[in-house]
Amino acid sequence: MVHNIMTNKHNIILQPSGRRGQVEEGQSIRSAARDLGVEIESICAENGTCGKCMVLIEEGRFEKYNIDSRRENVSPITPAETAYFERRPNLLKSKGWKVGQVRLSCQCKIQGDVLINVPEESRGNKQIIRKSATQREIEIKPSIRKYLVLMEPPNLERPIADWERLAKGLGTSISLVRSGEENLPQWSDFTVDYACMRTMSATLREAKWKVTVSVWQDKEVVQVQAGYHEDSYGAAVDIGSTTVALYLCNLRTGEILAAESEMNPQIVYGEDVMSRIQYTIEHKDGLEKLHRAIIATLNKLLKQAVKTANKKINENGSGSQQDRENGNDSAIEPVNEHVKVEDILEMVLVGNSTMHHLLLNLSPKDLGLAPFVPVIHKSVDVKARELGLQINPSGNIHILPTIASFVGADTSAMIIAEEPHKQDENWLLIDVGTNAELVLGNRNRLLCTSTPTGPALEGAHVEYGMRAAPGAIERIEIDEKTLEPRYKVIGVDGWHSDHTRFKGHVKGICGSAIIDGVAELFRTGIVDSRGKFQTKLESNRIRLGASGWEYIIAWEDETSIGRDIPMTQQDVRQIQLAKAALFVAARTLLKRFGLQSPDKIILAGGFGSYIDKEKAMLIGLIPDCELDHVFAVGNAAGDGARIALLNVEKRNEIGLITRKVERFELPTDPEFQNQFMLATSFPHMSEPFTHIAHLIPNRTIDALAKKFVTK
């Protein structure tokens, strides 16, 4: 790793993974990315000659956060880079990239904050090994199988129809390809999708009776292509309330050809699911509008993904030539085939129950009204043309099953990705958002529930809360002696106490720092275990503000908003309510399961990836557990969708699991209110938190001891 003698650190954000961190000045982008877990390709030992490690410097992105775009954030173009691009005069044009925007990441060094886009062609990790609580390989068993079929031409003696000769040839091809397998499908049992039937005969003749036939689920012919083709494509989509992420995959290799994301366009009709449900109830065309909005965005993402994938394939033209020269076996396979929209033969989509209903144009009304039931649990298969999704019109759209009104297809996908149902240990999966979904269990039994945690954990309903964006405090520590804080701000280097020169940049507090802040207020005794401010402590940061007691984290002159930024008594109360809701849900699951604590806790979703797990445990957001056994797995729902796309058996598996998962609604538990009050305390009024006990202030322990003695 190359280090600059200066000790300056800079922020780097890597797209599309969203990983970010601080790196030392002068480190190469490729090296910095690897440190953050983002692998970038290279086969020339960082000599700047292979071109595999190209990245796009998207520094312009900072402009929208009012932080100046500075050209000098990265080092100048090197002679190696100049030589590389001069030998490929059409490369930039063909990809639509600008000079200076694209760099070889092994050559380009970091000299300031950068936002980097790692294009798909440069990404490493092409083996399909998921990062999860246990690293796992995905077995590729797509719903689509392709067969080369050499048909008998028709003749006057036996003028058999095109379909019957095709089906017979297909039957022969299948028995050749899959000889030895039991229960091979019979040719007379095949069906042909109507849209495929319409174009089939012309293709057969064009192909002179040599075609590649794509069969869905071993029964339905969905595509007939002239000649020999190996690859079909599929798209896995996670429709979040806020963000829609689409992965375009090669169904044969499992390779991700493009990863694209867009804001969920439904957000203009309501920030959260309840307000979108409300919109469909109050507006006659509301459902249709929300449905069309998501379909349009999915079509946009599909188009982008195909473009991205083809850019990569164009570039790989020379690469595969090289492969051939190197005697690489894979070079005998057909490469360089462009991805065509009609070669996308399947999509798998997940989302919470409301997103699920809006995607399918099903009224979500009853998801929002007691007794809160979805239209359907079972997975749905529907032709792409029925939903207006612009892949092959004969392609299938598979939507994973829902489990309950507030435990949707995204939770099903999380289960597919993390596989709690295959564990001997007891795992607790938590997907934290405005609503938290929890799944607890092992190979014998799974329980699930959901709880409304409210938006506090995402920074809303907190006086100076904000989304994770530049200017947001993302980490807080408080010195237990001086009661003085230090903090980190997104887009500003280092901790506050080191960098007074970044004063004037602080805008608010994002979710991870809210957890930090409350935990530190408690650890340092500024608030007691009941969340009450200790007003007698000697610190000018503790004061009676306009809305009650508060602790000032950033003074007025450190901010861009010209006011002191405090955490207030009210903020602490908000967090207490949210964490109590989550904790009681977890505790109720554990109790129903007969457990004191889980063996592993798996935090899914973006939020889980950024919080400090020790501090989350200190405030009692998650149950007591070995800290090493708490994992943040990122977008498990998106991973699950991709797994279901690539392995059709997983769909049956999750169908069986979701039918057996025991689901229940918390308000029906009689102890709920009582449990909830106990859980508002830090970390809890009546639970020992042995794994973070050393962080609990003595007076809390004394109080608890007294309480237990009194009992």
Add this chain to the structure above:
Amino acid sequence: MVHNIMTNKHNIILQPSGRRGQVEEGQSIRSAARDLGVEIESICAENGTCGKCMVLIEEGRFEKYNIDSRRENVSPITPAETAYFERRPNLLKSKGWKVGQVRLSCQCKIQGDVLINVPEESRGNKQIIRKSATQREIEIKPSIRKYLVLMEPPNLERPIADWERLAKGLGTSISLVRSGEENLPQWSDFTVDYACMRTMSATLREAKWKVTVSVWQDKEVVQVQAGYHEDSYGAAVDIGSTTVALYLCNLRTGEILAAESEMNPQIVYGEDVMSRIQYTIEHKDGLEKLHRAIIATLNKLLKQAVKTANKKINENGSGSQQDRENGNDSAIEPVNEHVKVEDILEMVLVGNSTMHHLLLNLSPKDLGLAPFVPVIHKSVDVKARELGLQINPSGNIHILPTIASFVGADTSAMIIAEEPHKQDENWLLIDVGTNAELVLGNRNRLLCTSTPTGPALEGAHVEYGMRAAPGAIERIEIDEKTLEPRYKVIGVDGWHSDHTRFKGHVKGICGSAIIDGVAELFRTGIVDSRGKFQTKLESNRIRLGASGWEYIIAWEDETSIGRDIPMTQQDVRQIQLAKAALFVAARTLLKRFGLQSPDKIILAGGFGSYIDKEKAMLIGLIPDCELDHVFAVGNAAGDGARIALLNVEKRNEIGLITRKVERFELPTDPEFQNQFMLATSFPHMSEPFTHIAHLIPNRTIDALAKKFVTK
């Protein structure tokens, strides 16, 4: 039967069956109809009080053929009729009928030519017994089964989705309704059509969880209706090149609720199938235009049929009240439910292979080019919404299998209707048109072929040929001594020799008379067995015309066209070619089968219903056979479509049969040309026609004898 003392006879045509005949003046319409095989309802012993026998006098129809509309063609309205209609002041208005147009057929007597429309509500024969070579009942086993489902409402304890509770309730209902049956479907195996899924939840709540569920093929839910319903509807359609006929049926009772027909709108793009195929090849949007045209006509027919059915149901309101007063058990069933378009849950369609392809928007190009193959043989099931057919969008469209390029789904339907595959005897089925399809066989083996007979048999390519319409000569006899003809003309009473007062009405010769004429020319020796005019005979009717020898059937002053109407040498040649093609096809089938002659000959289609079978045999159009064993069965294709609509097992049956039918193209038979030349003779150069031997002129027999002796 009431007879008038006058001996006048009048023409009657009964719609929609198309049956016609001559009846004596003064006979009641109901009685005349029964004589012609059209049963009209009545429950008051013809006292004019029950009103069940209403018919519409559509005499106006004659106007368009320039024959005067005369009020006095039927007897005046009787006091009984006046009383009946006065008691029902809204009846005519509700049905859209005019005073005088509608009559009670038991009261109304025939006094002139009439065109009668028997509305569906007045038709008898509601038992589903088909008129066919063997009368047969249709067993009602539709693809749709309906179940009353009482669902569990959702509750907070068990907030199960709507579909899962519905499916479970359905499973319970099925096991109650069909207890004892093996292999009852499991609730978890049911699927729900996507369009049905979209509206289901609202219906369930409106219905307070008591619904009627319609299940297609024991697996897919296609309709959920609030409350209890017994009836679903279906439509059977025969798409002919010229005429499209649609039957709206009650799927539970099998009753035909409406029979509607329209011209095939594709006729403007080409009279015959080859010219329509050509149109799709020559015009880029040709296929789309032809497809849209037939879909639009089917939608028009569906709309008309629903209207007709509801008119009937409105009228039956009082009838069912009566039923209840009579303690009729059936009155406890829900009656008077109007047919709604969304309650039509299935359509079964048949047509020749070109009609089949155009319906499905499949290019018919390869049907018209060697080696003449269809896109698909197998039956097609496709959702109504995919084709834009306006029944329930979840409804299924079933199209019967094709057998070959020129042996289409209409032949499959003919097989379903006539069941040659269930006979011990050897049956020969012939559907005569511009193209003739032939099926020969028994329960062990079926052979089929087709042959282009050309349009001569339908009156085209014959100098004065015309369609069967008023003014057309439809029967011809020639006196063997005087060589003078007598003939009958559609729309004109009696035979020519009886009614010289109808001179000036003759326009041309239709198909049945062309067969008659050629047969009579041969029988009387005017043409010899080779079809050559005998020019030495003494008759001024035999003369050398502009285009060769001819025989004058109607002199100039008998016609409306101001010219003599002859049958020419050329006409005889045309018939020789057509009959030889048909005969050789039949003979080739018989030979391949190892038979000299069939046990029964079944003539399907309109043409077969009107020809004189003895004369058809005399010219050698059909093989030698007992005349009593030759049957005309009318629209067997339409019957077959209706049978497949009402009995789902017939679909599997015909699927298996069509896969086993041995089909072959005649031109591949090496003996074809030789056989063809022999078959152009009357009745045949080398076949004994024992059953019509007495009609064959002596000199032909002498010639044949000489030939055989010479040999």
